[in-house]
Amino acid sequence: MAAVLGIDLGGTRLRAAWSQAPGEQPRPLGEEPAPRSAGDLGARVAAYARQLPDVPAGIGVTIPGLVDGTVCRWVPNLPYLDGVDLAALLAPAGGPQTQVVAGNDAQLALLAETTNGAASGTRDAILVAVGTGIGSAVLSQGRIARGAHGGACSFGWACADLADPGDERLGWLERQASGSALDALGATLDPPRDGPGLIAAARAGEQAALTALEPAVAALGATLAGAVALLDPEVVLLAGGVAAATDVLEPLLREQLAPRLPRHLRDVPVRAGAFGPRAGIAGALIAAHSGPTWWELRP
Template sequence: MSAALAIDLGGTNLRAGLSRDSGEPTPLGHWRAPTDLAGFRDRIGGLIGEHAVTRLGIAIPGLAAGTKSAWVPNLPYLDGEDMTDLFPGVRVAIGNDAHMALLAEAALGAARDSDDAILLAIGTGIGSAVLADRRIVRGARGGATSFGWACVDPSDSGDEAHGWLERHASGRALDAIARQQGHGDGAALIAAARSGDADAVRSLETPAAALGTALAGAVALLGTRLVVVSGGVADSLDVLGPMIRRHLVRQLPPHLRAVAIVEGRYGAGASLVGAGLAAQGHALWTGRDG
């Protein structure tokens, strides 16, 4: 099969890799995310030309329908843009970045041996995806399983661009908590908690409670026993995992309390791996998996 260009486009950074088979793509580099459509077209188009690819897989932090980007809150210049119009002559697979991350974990990673799983991609925002009966649930316009919009506070007034859980437990939220505690960012706060700083541990209880309590509803709805965490926060699971699980199991019936929370094999790189697999037409993405 010909080489494919894999792109993981986030609200902050753009990562690229070259996929030549059904495995992990070879990294090509990373850059700041383009701030306008012209910059996006120039960056991707330049990589397509440089590597002479005929297939393109793009993971976006939003919704996609077919080959069109439907809604990307952090990159609104992509809304309504059809990738086949921007990059003619290239076969395109585009999807939500969490769905792409689940593709990587279900095909090659932590969910490889599972028929059912929930993936949480916790980075700048919160993405999610569901594997049900060995199929990735995408829904209308790729909008299924938007877990960042889960809410366990009936008094919350809502927000047009960011869901309740994302506002309370994403990487951005951890950064805000860290600044309040006198730490530089979320990573520094996690490091302090890991070293035994009691104040840091206490400050993490709020986002952990939000994640665990909201996650209980998803686990109960789906009956899954596996939660895979990817994204930039995945390497903090040694600190956050037990805290999240404590709140999670408290809201579950006995037969679901064995649910495991595990770190994804690919961490923050899962969406790039998934984009390469989607570009290569992996059966889990095309729906041909039996």
């Protein structure tokens, strides 16, 4: 089969890989800081495409924001992409028959987890990815929910504080429990820690770290409880950087979920995604092989 190129574009990093067949392990091409302009992105993707054995049959791209088809509608951490049509931008990286497909990073991570990961065999699942921001995606009856414009299930914008005035670029949950929020909570410790250091201290049983985590866990738990109550998933997956902290967060989250859910929903499994930081690139490659209806999983 013809090779495809996968691009996992995050708020701070870009990963590239390729594969020859659906389900094949990604073959890494490189990882680097995120581009600083749309033109820079186009040039880098073209450079990666030249490393493939042939012109790519497809290019799959994850975007940390709202994507409608191949048009970036709103990308808070990479605003230069707002309004950019990736099919046009990346055309020089392929040939006349190369198909460009794009999707929200959390949605494509869930595509990977559902196809060959921790949600394999399920038809209803929730994925929450905590990193620079908070990404989320929902599998409902075998399809990844996208909504009218590709932005369905944006849990980072869920709010459990009626007094919150809102923010132009960051949702309430992102301000409470994203990677930067965990960094801020860790900075209150003595000595100060970053987010991963806060998690490590909590894993070691340090009471100050567990106490510092409480606001973020309470916010995330309240949001997940509402999502579980609405969607009745078979599993909740933690992805992104927070996946490595599932051993710490799962019991804390379950304490938040139980009193907010009816009995028949309290036992929903909460577990780490199988792909870890590779979920986005794996999903981008699956989408590149699948084509423009990648979100409609095959039975």
